Amino acid sequence: MNECVHCGFCLEACPTYVVTRSEVHSPRGRIMAMRLGLESSGLGTCVFCRRCEEACPSGVPYGELISAHRRADASTAGMHRLLENPRALASALRLVMKGNGETSARLREFVKEVREPLEYRDQSAEVVLFPGCLTAVVLRQTVEKALKYLRRWFKVEVVNGCCGLPHMGEGERDRAEEIATAWSSKLKGRKVVVLSANCAAHMKERWKGVEVYDFAEFVERNGLELPRVDAKVTLHEPCHAKVVGISGYTRAMLKRMGVQVVEMDDPSFECGAGGSYFLFQPELADAIFEEKARKVGRTGIETVVSSNPSCSLSLGRKFKVIHPADLLD
Ligand code: SF4
Ligand code: SF4
Structure with a gap:
């Protein structure tokens, strides 16, 4: 927590800050609340996407902080x-x-x-x-x-x-x-x-x-043979996969298949599911989804490739969603 210098570089990466413009619902605000031991509503609204970690020049391990802070209720x-x-x-x-x-x-x-x-x-x-x-x-x-x-x-x-x-x-x-x-x-x-x-x-x-x-x-990594697929898609990058640096493999696989990828803005922006977030924070989840849907919509493409199930369920409310494995015979 003490590594945070309050620079704010993480703010625009944070989906809840983007849709609320509230410091309370930002990584910086949450870190401050944890540091001061405050009962902030922002601690419950974090999607746990860890996009703030990627954006942070000070290397604040935000995911570790919030996971150590939270306590699950019975449900x-x-x-x-x-x-x-x-x-x-x-x-x-x-x-x-x-x-x-x-x-x-x-x-x-x-x-x-x-x-x-x-x-x-x-x-x-x-x-x-x-x-x-x-x-x-x-x-x-x-x-x-x-x-x-x-x-x-x-x-x-x-x-x-x-x-x-x-x-x-x-x-x-x-x-x-x-x-x-x-x-x-x-x-x-x-x-x-x-x-x-x-x-x-x-x-x-x-x-x-x-x-x-x-x-x-x-x-x-195994160079497995792939079929040629005549398709045009846009690609969603699941957030944690992006954090650990494995998103590029899906893009590489699609390229080898000859699938045309039309890029959306900020492809790892949250989908609005966030594990069980969509059940317990439905209003914020829907606001995040609307932001994501605008990014997808601007591509003009109706098929989204997603390699994570909760993202696929959320995006599937408005778009056709496929996993890379769905393209294989
Ligand atoms: S978490 Fe990192 S990016 Fe965000 S305010 Fe703190 S030091 Fe800056
Ligand atoms: S994990 Fe995601 S929702 Fe939570 S503070 Fe970081 S960027 Fe925001």
């Missing part, structure tokens, strides 16, 4: 337990989406289809395909495409679960560390290919001794 902790078990998550989503309350309506707005996670085991697998908890149940077709594609070159098994990123951002940091330790022990020394780019970013930082790759990163 958030309960939701995290469901994410840890994608089968239970699928059942819970179906049940809640049938309801009449605000949460049910909000979920129906974002989630169009819920399916059981794909189970595919191979004792001799060289590669683990880790869809991520949400991708496993709301983007199962993407999981099937990725599995079919990777099996052309490797023995693959699917492992379902949660990486711990939601816990890290939403007040259960100790649980996030427990999850990382458990996976590190279970998958030590293995190659793990992830279909949720922000989860891949988190896993790269927290899962010790595991070779973690975002899907496009794995394809590009």
